[in-house]
Amino acid sequence: MIEATLCFVLRESETDGTGEAGETDETSETSETDSDTDVLLIEKRRGLGEGWYNGPGGKLEPGETPRECAARETREEVGLEIAPDVLEYAGELTFLLDEEVHTVCHVFRTTEFAGEPRPSDEARPEWTPVDDVPYDQMWEDDRLWLPGVLAGDTVAGEFHFAGGPPLDEAAFVDHELEWGVSFESRDGDGTDTSGETEAAGE
Numbered sequence: 001m002i003e004a005t006l007c008f009v010l011r012e013s014e015t016d017g018t019g020e021a022g023e024t025d026e027t028s029e030t031s032e033t034d035s036d037t038d039v040l041l042i043e044k045r046r047g048l049g050e051g052w053y054n055g056p057g058g059k060l061e062p063g064e065t066p067r068e069c070a071a072r073e074t075r076e077e078v079g080l081e082i083a084p085d086v087l088e089y090a091g092e093l094t095f096l097l098d099e100e101v102h103t104v105c106h107v108f109r110t111t112e113f114a115g116e117p118r119p120s121d122e123a124r125p126e127w128t129p130v131d132d133v134p135y136d137q138m139w140e141d142d143r144l145w146l147p148g149v150l151a152g153d154t155v156a157g158e159f160h161f162a163g164g165p166p167l168d169e170a171a172f173v174d175h176e177l178e179w180g181v182s183f184e185s186r187d188g189d190g191t192d193t194s195g196e197t198e199a200a201g202e
């Protein structure tokens with residue numbers, strides 16, 4: 001079983017006079033996050049999900065907590081500095097391949113970061129309006145959980161894939177989601193110590 005992270009960095013959109021990202025549309029019925037918020041996505045250059053968009057992230061190293069991993073991967077992949085303890089625990093996703101747990105992924109969210117994104121061997125970063133996330137160029141499960149996470153909700157989910165490995169060539173067959181899950185016990189280091197968090201229902 002792989003333990004991994006994803007980190008979604010949010011910022012207020014910049015109005016650049018081009019009429020693109022950040023322009024306020026007074027007639028729109030969008031909520032406080034969405035059209036005026038950007039999320040930092042990466043186009044992944046290698047590894048699982050190569051060629052697709054996602055948040056920065058990757059596998060935990062020995063002795064590392066999930067939030068330390070999320071901060072390190074974000075620094076390595078796109079050069080942003082984030083203090084691990086500012087990361088908000090937004091989701092726990094379990095990816096199963098042929099009914100065996102393949103990866104448990106801890107999802108974090110933050111608006112606090114320093115620096116400007118820059119590309120690396122692993123990733124090409126792109127600030128993207130949250131209303132314009134390219135779900136057709138992402139993992140198939142992302143459209144189910146990422147909009148809620150970007151809007152500030154918390155989620156526990158199980159996603160069933162069949163026919164692999166590798167996971168990114170398997171078929172996405174089923175899922176269960178639970179929203180509004182409390183991850184407060186993970187505020188210390190990203191590790192659940194309470195046993196309160198339930199896995200998504202059957």
Ligand SMILES: Nc1[nH]c(=O)nc2c1ncn2[C@H]1C[C@H](O)[C@@H](COP(=O)(O)OP(=O)(O)OP(=O)(O)O)O1
Nearest residue numbers: 004005006047048054057058059095105139141142
């Ligand atoms: N179904 C899925 N949906 C999704 O959105 N992200 C997924 C996913 N399955 C795996 N991931 C993400 C989680 C994690 O950030 C990443 C793990 O991919 P890899 O094993 O290729 O690790 P990376 O190469 O990115 O990291 P390192 O090797 O640790 O640098 O893929």
